[in-house]
Amino acid sequence: MNMHCPTPASPAFNLLDEPWIPVLYADGRSSAVGLREVFAEAGRIVAIAEPSPPSLVAIHRLLLAILHRAVTQQFGRWNDRDRAVWYDDGLPQAAVEHYLEQWRENFWLLGGERPFMQVPALAQAEETLDKFKPWTQIALGRACGNTPVVFDHMLDDSAPAITAADAARTMLGFLQFTPGGLVKVFRSADNAGPLANTAAIMPVGNSLARTLVLSLHPAPETPDSDRPAWECSPPTVAELTGMAKPSTGPCDRYTRLSRSILLKPEPVDSGLHVRHLRFGAGLALLEDVNAPDPMAAFRGGSSGPVRMTFADGRPLWRDLAALLPELAGPNSKPAAAVAWAADLQEIRGDWDSDVPVLVAGLRSDQAKLVRWRVEHVHLPVAGLCKADVAAVIADQLKRADDFYQRLRLTAISMLAAALPDSKSKETRARARSILETSAFPATFFAAAERGLGLLLKAVGEGDTERARDDWTATLRNAAATAWPVARALLGHSAAALRAEALAHPKYQQALASIADALPDTADNQPTEEARS
Numbered sequence: 001m002n003m004h005c006p007t008p009a010s011p012a013f014n015l016l017d018e019p020w021i022p023v024l025y026a027d028g029r030s031s032a033v034g035l036r037e038v039f040a041e042a043g044r045i046v047a048i049a050e051p052s053p054p055s056l057v058a059i060h061r062l063l064l065a066i067l068h069r070a071v072t073q074q075f076g077r078w079n080d081r082d083r084a085v086w087y088d089d090g091l092p093q094a095a096v097e098h099y100l101e102q103w104r105e106n107f108w109l110l111g112g113e114r115p116f117m118q119v120p121a122l123a124q125a126e127e128t129l130d131k132f133k134p135w136t137q138i139a140l141g142r143a144c145g146n147t148p149v150v151f152d153h154m155l156d157d158s159a160p161a162i163t164a165a166d167a168a169r170t171m172l173g174f175l176q177f178t179p180g181g182l183v184k185v186f187r188s189a190d191n192a193g194p195l196a197n198t199a200a201i202m203p204v205g206n207s208l209a210r211t212l213v214l215s216l217h218p219a220p221e222t223p224d225s226d227r228p229a230w231e232c233s234p235p236t237v238a239e240l241t242g243m244a245k246p247s248t249g250p251c252d253r254y255t256r257l258s259r260s261i262l263l264k265p266e267p268v269d270s271g272l273h274v275r276h277l278r279f280g281a282g283l284a285l286l287e288d289v290n291a292p293d294p295m296a297a298f299r300g301g302s303s304g305p306v307r308m309t310f311a312d313g314r315p316l317w318r319d320l321a322a323l324l325p326e327l328a329g330p331n332s333k334p335a336a337a338v339a340w341a342a343d344l345q346e347i348r349g350d351w352d353s354d355v356p357v358l359v360a361g362l363r364s365d366q367a368k369l370v371r372w373r374v375e376h377v378h379l380p381v382a383g384l385c386k387a388d389v390a391a392v393i394a395d396q397l398k399r400a401d402d403f404y405q406r407l408r409l410t411a412i413s414m415l416a417a418a419l420p421d422s423k424s425k426e427t428r429a430r431a432r433s434i435l436e437t438s439a440f441p442a443t444f445f446a447a448a449e450r451g452l453g454l455l456l457k458a459v460g461e462g463d464t465e466r467a468r469d470d471w472t473a474t475l476r477n478a479a480a481t482a483w484p485v486a487r488a489l490l491g492h493s494a495a496a497l498r499a500e501a502l503a504h505p506k507y508q509q510a511l512a513s514i515a516d517a518l519p520d521t522a523d524n525q526p527t528e529e530a531r532s
Contacts, residue, residue, distance in 0.1 A: 002380075010112070011105075011110065011111045011115070012109070012111050012164075012265060013110050013111040014104065014108050014109070015035050015105055016036045016100055016107050017034045019032035019034065019037075020168050020172075021048065021050075021126070022046045022048065022050055023036070023041070024045065024046045024209070025044055026046050028451070030049055032165065035063075036097070038063065038208070039063075039067075039091060040093060042209035043091070043466050044207070045199075046206075048060065049239070052141065052169070052170075053358075053360040053361055054173030054176060054195075055169040055172060056360055057176065057177075057200045057360050057361065058176045058177075059169065060210055061253075061295075062254065063212055064215055064217070064250070066228075067097065067101070067131075068100035068216060069251060070095045070096045070098070072220070073093060074092065074095035074098070075095070075405050076223065076405070080343050083213050083216060083344050084344060084347045086352065087348070088212070089210050089230070091212070091213070094382075095453075096417035103231065106231075107309070109164055110164060110272055115263065116230060116264070117171065117230070118260075118263060118281075119260035121236055121260075122260055122261075123262060127186060128185060128278040130176075131278065132264060132276040133277060133279045135167060135170070135275060135277055138170055138171055138259070138277070138279070139174070139365075140177060141363060147347075154529045156173060161271055161274060162274055163274075164271070164273065164274060167330045171263070175193055175257065175259060176194055176254075176256075177193050177361065178196060179193075180192035183280065185239045185280035185281055186241045186242075186260070187281045189352045190258070190281040190282060191258070191286070192285070193258040194258070194285055197307065197362065197363055198293065198308070199316060199375075200361045200503050201295050201297055201308075201335040201337060201354070201358075202357070202359075202360075203338060203340075204356050204358045206377075206414055213353045214341040215295075215340060216340065217337075218340070223300050226247075226251045227231050227248070228251045229255040229257055231432075239283065240280060240470060241281070244285060246285070246286045247288075253293060253294075253502075256282075256283060256285055257282045257283045258282045258284070260278075260280040260281060261279055262278040266455050292307075292333060293432050295335050296308070296339075297332075297335040298322065299316060299321075300322075300332045309361065310361065310363045310371055310373045317447060317449055320379075320503050321390070321397055345392075354380075354456075354457075356377070357448050358374070359375045359377060361373070362529065377452075378456060380457070393456065396455055396468065399471065400448055403510070403514050404445070408441075408511050410426035411440065411483070411486040411503070412428065413506070414486065414490070415431035415434055415435060415486070415489060416431035417499035417503070418491070418493070432504075434489055438486075440486050443478075444479065447474075448475060448478040450474065450476075452474075454470045454474070455471045458470060465491050476511055479514075488501060489514040
């Protein structure tokens with residue numbers, strides 16, 4: 001696609017003033033605001049009202065980078081006690097306003113010498129001078145090239161123009177969540193964005209101001225050692241073709257130009273829009289296992305820590321223990337943002353309230369979007385700050401997993417018994433596949449999730465006996481809800497009725513056992529062969 005168009009001499013759409021961030025106010029109003037207003041109204045804004053999970057997380061990370069740089073320049077080595085003051089009394093508006101005005105010229109989105117979070121060198125580079133792509137190139141949920149999305153049959157040549165506000169939000173989300181893979185401009189392939197295949201975790205307050213303070217990362221040892229993209233010189237082509245580099249800190253990660261983009265403004269009756277852009281490899285991020293992303297959590301895996309993501313439909317709450325800082329072990333790492341929130345509440349001495357946690361992101365497979373999701377979990381403050389409380393939560397979640405595995409093996413044995421040659425490994429494998437691709441797993445855990453709030457509330461209040469009793473009742477109800485799904489897979493043959501009759505006592509034994517401590521040693525765990 002050739003449509004040479006030099007960069008406009010005059011910049012347009014300054015993100016400080018133009019309304020581009022959708023927000024929801026405490027009185028129920030919704031509106032769009034610019035960066036100056038979003039900070040000025042942060043105490044009255046309840047939440048960012050962005051429907052796209054990647055853009056939702058990216059906007060928060062942008063605001064965190066701005067706030068962090070503003071207070072660092074104003075106060076130097078601030079600490080958690082300063083955060084407690086900002087949490088209770090409001091953000092230091094004067095510091096934020098001064099910072100935004102200081103960097104105003106670097107927040108123009110369209111045109112100018114250095115458009116925001118973009119690479120002006122693309123307008124002169126031979127590889128991109130006359131080569132444009134549709135804006136859907138940076139829209140993770142839209143069809144583009146050979147990555148079609150269900151229900152989106154738009155062609156690259158017919159992409160409609162979008163507003164500058166939409167382009168800004170889309171670009172931010174893409175830069176954070178873009179998967180690694182082929183780029184073919186400046187280099188054949190490029191590394192993934194900071195949050196690719198990640199369920200990003202962020203504590204949430206009852207206002208945007210408190211949300212930002214909860215996740216605000218600590219002041220660096222050297223004030224200017226970690227700077228966001230707009231404080232740095234725009235990348236050159238030589239830098240885009242260079243080696244991957246680790247981040248200098250959260251501000252760098254939150255604004256990393258993981259791909260090089262240059263939006264092409266297009267005048268429309270209602271103002272400037274974007275239909276096309278220049279595109280290429282970016283400043284590749286080299287991951288450091290010792291400095292993971294502050295919003296990423298890792299659960300224990302058989303061969304080491306496994307980054308939490310929205311994989312295979314697994315409910316996030318099953319890995320809730322990985323969110324609790326006090327349970328950190330060699331094979332699990334909670335998100336640093338949650339630990340920072342726990343430190344703040346500990347300084348404030350607030351042990352009675354819950355900390356809502358927003359978990360949002362997407363999972364991709366070879367540059368193709370598989371799913372994206374937003375979840376909310378309320379964690380008791382005591383569970384974040386006290387090891388004994390966190391251990392109670394982890395134990396009860398383990399009870400759920402152990403009980404489900406016992407129920408699952410019983411159901412597999414029942415299905416295998418109804419099939420020809422029921423004793424063979426192939427038959428059992430077939431029975432396992434039938435069960436695991438059915439609605440049985442989702443039904444059980446969906447029913448169990450309904451009691452999660454009661455469990456966390458009781459644990460947070462220190463009533464472990466009530467927590468256990470309520471959770472026991474929840475798991476029994478989940479089993480009673482899911483078991484008919486497994487029975488329905490049998491059919492109505494004589495073999496099916498016989499298999500159901502043989503499995504029923506084992507099902508009743510599983511229900512009775514949930515009231516007691518379930519075995520958690522390898523010697524006491526029945527094998528699938530024994531269950532058969």
